[in-house]
Amino acid sequence: MKKTTFSRVAALLLASSALAFSQFALAHAHLKTPVPADKATVDTSPKSLTLTFTEDVEPAFSGVEIRDAQNQTVPVGKVQVNDKQHAQLIVPINQPLPAGSYKVNWHVLSVDGHKTKGSYQFSVK
């Protein structure tokens, strides 16, 4: 009887630590640092967006779109991952953005196979 209780407690402890571990392992790629920053107002059009995530991302399955205040898509160059920093996406902006506010919609596949998405906004003065 006592032995059973002990093994039950042990099993429970093991299960809860496994859960804690898997929650740690499930840390998906969340947007950590966008440049321009979320809600920032910049003086001139940026030449690119830089989105740094909490995990490395797969560029082939990740994308970023920019929409203006009229909800029109702004043409951007091919999204690239930083060679030296695989958690960082670079989005070239080939035509200068006119003054106004912009919404950035992103979706990424992190190297652990999980998809995440989100959006943020910045303005050009």
Ligand SMILES: [Cu+2]
């Ligand atoms: Cu994940």
